[in-house]
Amino acid sequence: MTGRFFADATAAQVDKLARALVAARVFPDEQTLRAHHRDHPWMIQVSGRGDVAVLDRWRDHLDLLGVEALWCPVRHIGDAVTHLSSCAAEHGFSGLVSSPVRSSDVPVYEAAGMRVRETLAVLELTPVCPAAAPGRPDVSTRTALAADAEEIIAIDGECFEPFWHYDIRLMRRFLDAGGVTLAERDGRCVGYTLSTVDRGSAVLGRLCVRVSDRRVGIGSLLLEAAVSRAREGGARHMTLSARTGNAAALALYRSAGFADTGRRYAFLTVGDETGRDRGHRIGSLMGR
Numbered sequence: 102m103t104g105r106f107f108a109d110a111t112a113a114q115v116d117k118l119a120r121a122l123v124a125a126r127v128f129p130d131e132q133t134l135r136a137h138h139r140d141h142p143w144m145i146q147v148s149g150r151g152d153v154a155v156l157d158r159w160r161d162h163l164d165l166l167g168v169e170a171l172w173c174p175v176r177h178i179g180d181a182v183t184h185l186s187s188c189a190a191e192h193g194f195s196g197l198v199s200s201p202v203r204s205s206d207v208p209v210y211e212a213a214g215m216r217v218r219e220t221l222a223v224l225e226l227t228p229v230c231p232a233a234a235p236g237r238p239d240v241s242t243r244t245a246l247a248a249d250a251e252e253i254i255a256i257d258g259e260c261f262e263p264f265w266h267y268d269i270r271l272m273r274r275f276l277d278a279g280g281v282t283l284a285e286r287d288g289r290c291v292g293y294t295l296s297t298v299d300r301g302s303a304v305l306g307r308l309c310v311r312v313s314d315r316r317v318g319i320g321s322l323l324l325e326a327a328v329s330r331a332r333e334g335g336a337r338h339m340t341l342s343a344r345t346g347n348a349a350a351l352a353l354y355r356s357a358g359f360a361d362t363g364r365r366y367a368f369l370t371v372g373d374e375t376g377r378d379r380g381h382r383i384g385s386l387m388g389r
C-alpha cells in the first residue's frame with residue numbers, strides 16, 4: 102500500500118496501532134480491538150501516509166456505517182470521506198456517519214459531501230458536586246444489571262429517535278462496564294442514566310425518563326446519582342453533550358450546575374440514514 106490510498110489493516114498494523122487506539126478509548130482493550138479486526142478486517146483502514154480510520158455499524162437497527170475514529174491531517178479528510186463512503190456502499194450500508202467533528206472542521210466535511218445531522222453543545226461540571234434533588238418515596242435508583250438490558254432499551258427507544266437510540270449490543274457493552282443507573286417508580290423501570298469515570302474525567306453519556314413519568318423530578322434524581330458516582334470515582338470534572346435544541350435537557354443540566362463550555366461538535370452524515378435503498382444512494386452521492 103502506498104501514499105493516499107487506504108486498505109484493510111493487516112494484523113501487524115493492528116498490533117502497532119493497538120496501544121494508541123486503546124489509549125484514545127476507541128476500544129476498551131486490545132482484546133476487543135483484535136476481535137473487531139478478526140470479525141471485520143475491512144473496518145480498520147490505514148493509508149500509506151499514516152491515516153487511520155476505525156469503522157463499525159452505527160446502530161444494529163440502521164444500515165449506517167459509523168466512523169469510530171479518523172486520524173488524519175485536516176487536508177486528508179476529503180480523501181478519507183470519499184474512501185469511507187465507498188467502503189460503506191461496497192459493504193451494503195446506505196450511509197455513513199462521521200465521528201464527532203469539532204465545529205472548526207465541519208466545513209471540510211461539508212466540502213467532502215457530508216451534511217450536519219446534529220450539533221451538540223459540551224457542558225461541564227467543575228468541581229463534581231451533586232445538586233441535591235428532592236427525594237420521592239415512590240422512586241428509587243440502583244445500578245442496572247445485565248438482566249435489565251431489554252427494559253432499558255425499550256425506554257431508550259421511547260425517548261430517542263431511531264438515529265440515536267441504542268441497540269441491545271451497545272447496551273450490553275455499557276452494562277458490562279457497570280456505568281448504568283436506573284430509576285424505578287413503584288417497581289417499574291422509568292428512566293436510566295449512563296456515565297463513565299476514567300482518569301479523573303467523568304462523562305455523562307445518557308439520561309432519559311419515560312414520557313409518562315417526566316416533570317416529577319426523576320431526571321434530577323438520576324443526574325444526582327450519576328454525579329455522586331463520578332465524585333466517588335475520583336472525577337475532578339464531568340462533561341456531557343446535549344443537542345443544542347434540547348431545551349428540556351439543557352434546563353435540567355444548568356439547574357444542576359453544569360456550565361456551557363462554548364465548545365460545539367457535530368455528527369455529519371452522507372447517504373440515506375433511514376436505511377432504505379441500500380448501497381445505492383451513497384454511491385451516487387459520492388459520484389461513484
Ligand SMILES: CC(C)(COP(=O)(O)OP(=O)(O)OC[C@H]1O[C@@H](n2cnc3c(N)ncnc32)[C@H](O)[C@@H]1OP(=O)(O)O)[C@@H](O)C(=O)NCCC(=O)NCCS
Nearest residue numbers: 260308309310315316317318319320321343349350352353
Ligand atoms: C431531559 C429529561 C431527562 C428530563 O427528565 P425529567 O424527569 O422530566 O426531569 P425533572 O422532572 O427532574 O426536571 C428537572 C428540571 O429540568 C427542567 N426541565 C425538565 N423538562 C423540561 C421541559 N420539558 N421544559 C423545560 N424545562 C424542563 C426544569 O427546570 C425542571 O425543573 P421543574 O420541573 O421544577 O421546572 C427528559 O425530558 C427526557 O428523558 N428527555 C428525552 C431524552 C433526552 O433528551 N435526554 C437528554 C439527552 S442530552
